[in-house]
Amino acid sequence: MAKIGVFICHCGENIAAKVDCTKLAAAMGEHPGVAVSVEYKYFCSDPGQESVKKAIRENNLSGIVIAACSPRMHEATFRKACAEAGLNPYLCEIANIREQCSWVHTDKDMATEKAADIVRSMVEKVKRNNKLQPIEVPVTRRALVIGGGIAGLQAALDIANAGQEVVLVEREPSLGGHMAQLSETFPTLDCSQCIMTPRMVETAQHPKIRLLTYAEIESVDGYIGNFKVRVRMKSRYVDMKKCTGCGDCITKCPVKKISSEFDCGLGKRTAIYTPFAQSVPNMPVIDKASCIYFKNGKCKTCQKSCELNAIDFEMQDEFIDLEIGAIVVATGFQVQNTALYGEYGYGKFPDVITGLQFERLASASGPTAGKILRPSDGKEPENVVFIQCAGSRDPSKGVRYCSKICCMYTAKHAMLYAHKVHDGKTHIFYMDIRAAGKGYDEFTRRAIEEDEASYVRGRVSKLWQENGKLMVRGVDTLLGKPVTVVADMVVLATAMVPQPNAKEFAKTIGIAYDEYGFYNEAHLKLRPVESSTAGVFLAGACQSPKDIPDSVAQASASASKVLALFSKEKLEREPVIAVNNEATCAGCWGCVLACPYNAIEKKDIRDRSGKLVKQVAYVNPGLCQGCGTCVTFCRSNSLDLAGFTEKQIFAEVMGL
Amino acid sequence: MITQEKYRTTVKELLANGTIKMAIGYRPGSTPDRRRPLFIRTSEEADQLVLDSTCITNLSGYLVTEGLLSDEKQVGIFLRPEGIRSINILAAEYQLNVDQIVIFGFDSTGREVRPLQGRNAGDFSALLTEIKENPPLTSKEPLLERVEKMNAKERFDFWQEEFSRCIKCYACRQACPMCYCRRCIVDSNQPQWINTSSHTLGNFEWNVVRAFHLSGRCVQCGNCDRACPVNIPLRLINQRMAKEVVDGFDHFAGLSPTQEPVLASFKKDDTETFIL
Structure with a gap:
């Protein structure tokens, strides 16, 4: 005989304002099988939970229904309370009378009636609930970090320093990401390379970190604690075991005029190259598209120059299969192509450059060795105009969001320029100055007050060339006047946008993304570093535009989540999984095809003499995610979902 | 001869x-x-x-x-x-x-x-x-054309009238080569999704479930239609479902022994017009 407890929560006024909880409690008390039906202001509070536990013990309840908010909020809370009172946690059901009733209705009588329907249907369900036990799955204590920029390095080092194994996969030939390209970093103006390269070296030398550069993720299967990841090692055509990074091949390579990706097109590189001098690993790769040998079968100059015979033109892509417990995605961002703003003339006028290109000009390791020189004629510019929000906060052409870092780096650029060209003039067109962060506002004030950056509040409408100068026409909204500034160089503060293949990559790992392609966190406020997929965490600008401190902080947060996961030998999983009735299964294998997690296998049923009687479907409890796709497909209803059995659902529907 | x-x-x-x-x-x-x-x-x-x-x-x-x-x-x-x-x-x-x-x-x-x-x-x-x-000309069914011209109300009334004769003998199921399940969903009574008594709701439930279970699998051999002792034009439903599957997924049932079942397989370019 069922003894069900019904607990109706007021949620302060959230529910009580629209649902007559007293009437509801009385009505539920009359329902067959209900032993207790009570109301309370906040059942999620400590005294509220205590009263639930007390009621379970005193009445020896066989199941409870909490009529309150969405199960997403407090199902875990009340299941825990059940367990503490000695009742199997899966004998607790939540009737959502807040989001699905009080919040969306205005008529109190009708809302009360609907709440009664909702609670009644859950009472009918819980009567048919079974005691379920959590499933234990082993955890592979090895983390995969995807992306070798500052976020990826930080996450990898934090996990490795805690003693756990890490595999770091980087798509490019070298670690470093965008941070390695920067000159000096705000708000302290320390040299990016000086703080970055030691980290890169530390990562490469760490005994717990396996570094896979020039590699891409091919596929990700499995689930939290037990991912199976296949990595494609792109052929470098250089044997990393033999190469010492002497650089002879690079000096001899006859193809020298390839636009350097690392220098944002401002410098040149050879066909066999390392992205930059401080590359880690410091071993070159051959750019197949530019190499003469791959084009017409002749040359091999690099091979001849290599004393160690490390160059192998026959090298093929290789695949590495990894067993992984947790994944940190730190795939970063790209700079939006500002050519979409025809009025700014990017791509048309050589002296209109992006912020990242300016970083390369200002960098001591850059193509001009740190001298600010204009790309067109190599002269030092006397007037530089910076245009902020060149792409960000522009719903019509660019992106709607704020790229967050541009206000700060533009102020930094103005400063660096003032430090290098003492009588240079800077004008900065801006919409707002967003300098929230430790030491950030002080930094922008310093640019204005000490380094005499002239901020003009307004947008630029047109940019053209006249007598070798760039004419920048904009508006000064504080003066209410149009202004024209004559400039030698214009720097666009371009938007940070997701990597070009961000959406496809999200599908490969199975995580959610937003309309732009930034990866979605599980909860914006409370779970900001977890993705929507268990065991996959986010770090850095792949989630949203971020500066270095934020990226590092998020990377460390992700690392702590990974370490928390690795702190246990086994992982408990919800026992909500599909179960097959082997007696009625017809073995049509529709479920095998339909299962998105490859969780269904074929199982042989044999008689005593070992003769095969038939084959039936078997659901692997470790792999099943409880989505129910197979259940809906099965024509004979042989498959059923624990916790949401056909019986329960039927009772729930009939209870309405 | x-x-x-x-x-x-x-x-x-x-x-x-x-x-x-x-x-x-x-x-x-x-x-x-x-x-x-x-x-x-x-x-x-x-x-x-x-x-x-x-x-x-x-x-x-x-x-x-x-x-x-x-x-x-x-x-x-x-x-x-x-x-x-x-x-x-x-x-x-x-x-x-x-x-x-x-x-x-x-x-x-x-x-x-x-x-x-x-x-x-x-x-x-x-x-x-x-x-x-x-498709052979004989597959053109005048009654089907008539039913398809009806509006939703008329069509519902038509089928209600037809199904009202159903006595739940399941001869259609026994005659169908596709109904090989060891236990049919109608034989499952925990829970009893499909009412066994022959009233309007149960009759609709059974015939609609049958139509769904056969969509993408029916070859319109007509076994069910001929087996029906009360002459419900079951072929019309099957023909209509077969057309839906061909139109929606370009799936002609039974083209090869390795053809994936249409409702269990998923292709990235499947249309998703039904998702609101």
Whole structure:
């Protein structure tokens, strides 16, 4: 005989304002099988939970229904309370009378009636609930970090320093990401390379970190604690075991005029190259598209120059299969192509450059060795105009969001320029100055007050060339006047946008993304570093535009989540999984095809003499995610979902 | 008559040399235009074989009789093109192994019966593709056109009227080669999703569930329609569902023994117009 407890929560006024909880409690008390039906202001509070536990013990309840908010909020809370009172946690059901009733209705009588329907249907369900036990799955204590920029390095080092194994996969030939390209970093103006390269070296030398550069993720299967990841090692055509990074091949390579990706097109590189001098690993790769040998079968100059015979033109892509417990995605961002703003003339006028290109000009390791020189004629510019929000906060052409870092780096650029060209003039067109962060506002004030950056509040409408100068026409909204500034160089503060293949990559790992392609966190406020997929965490600008401190902080947060996961030998999983009735299964294998997690296998049923009687479907409890796709497909209803059995659902529907 | 004689000889030969252990065909029924299934194991039984234009029942369902194919010996069967499609679907759903099935294909125009070239399911792929591209004119059903012209209300009333005769005998299920489940959903009473009594709701539930379970699998052999003792035009539902599946997923049921079941498989370019 069922003894069900019904607990109706007021949620302060959230529910009580629209649902007559007293009437509801009385009505539920009359329902067959209900032993207790009570109301309370906040059942999620400590005294509220205590009263639930007390009621379970005193009445020896066989199941409870909490009529309150969405199960997403407090199902875990009340299941825990059940367990503490000695009742199997899966004998607790939540009737959502807040989001699905009080919040969306205005008529109190009708809302009360609907709440009664909702609670009644859950009472009918819980009567048919079974005691379920959590499933234990082993955890592979090895983390995969995807992306070798500052976020990826930080996450990898934090996990490795805690003693756990890490595999770091980087798509490019070298670690470093965008941070390695920067000159000096705000708000302290320390040299990016000086703080970055030691980290890169530390990562490469760490005994717990396996570094896979020039590699891409091919596929990700499995689930939290037990991912199976296949990595494609792109052929470098250089044997990393033999190469010492002497650089002879690079000096001899006859193809020298390839636009350097690392220098944002401002410098040149050879066909066999390392992205930059401080590359880690410091071993070159051959750019197949530019190499003469791959084009017409002749040359091999690099091979001849290599004393160690490390160059192998026959090298093929290789695949590495990894067993992984947790994944940190730190795939970063790209700079939006500002050519979409025809009025700014990017791509048309050589002296209109992006912020990242300016970083390369200002960098001591850059193509001009740190001298600010204009790309067109190599002269030092006397007037530089910076245009902020060149792409960000522009719903019509660019992106709607704020790229967050541009206000700060533009102020930094103005400063660096003032430090290098003492009588240079800077004008900065801006919409707002967003300098929230430790030491950030002080930094922008310093640019204005000490380094005499002239901020003009307004947008630029047109940019053209006249007598070798760039004419920048904009508006000064504080003066209410149009202004024209004559400039030698214009720097666009371009938007940070997701990597070009961000959406496809999200599908490969199975995580959610937003309309732009930034990866979605599980909860914006409370779970900001977890993705929507268990065991996959986010770090850095792949989630949203971020500066270095934020990226590092998020990377460390992700690392702590990974370490928390690795702190246990086994992982408990919800026992909500599909179960097959082997007696009625017809073995049509529709479920095998339909299962998105490859969780269904074929199982042989044999008689005593070992003769095969038939084959039936078997659901692997470790792999099943409880989505129910197979259940809906099965024509004979042989498959059923624990916790949401056909019986329960039927009772729930009939209870309405 | 020539076709019938030729096939009698072939069956006898194949039985004699042990290629097949049995052949499933037709023999005379209780009235001149009715045929019964014939299970030929001996040369004498082969003499009873009849093959004419009235042999319309799709016999493929007999192949999934429990234990028939478990000895891995071959069985011969007389099939029209839609029967061959049924074999393909049964193979795609792992209910039989096509290598065990020897097909005696035939088709008819008017009273004329002619044999189809081939013995194995794979031999008929060109023929089936041809049927997919150019469906025979006989498949045009005037009643279906009439029903499709109705508005939702009229159509509901039409089916309510038709289904009101349903007595839940499940003859349609027994006659269908696709209904091979060991336990049908209507036999499951924990919970009783489909009401067993023959009132409007239960009748709709059963017939709609049947239509869904057959969508992408029905070859329109007409077994269910002929089996119905109260003459519900079940073929109309099946034809309509088959059209939906062809239009929506370009899936012509039973084209090959390796065709993936349309409702269990997923392609990245499947249309998702039904998602709001």
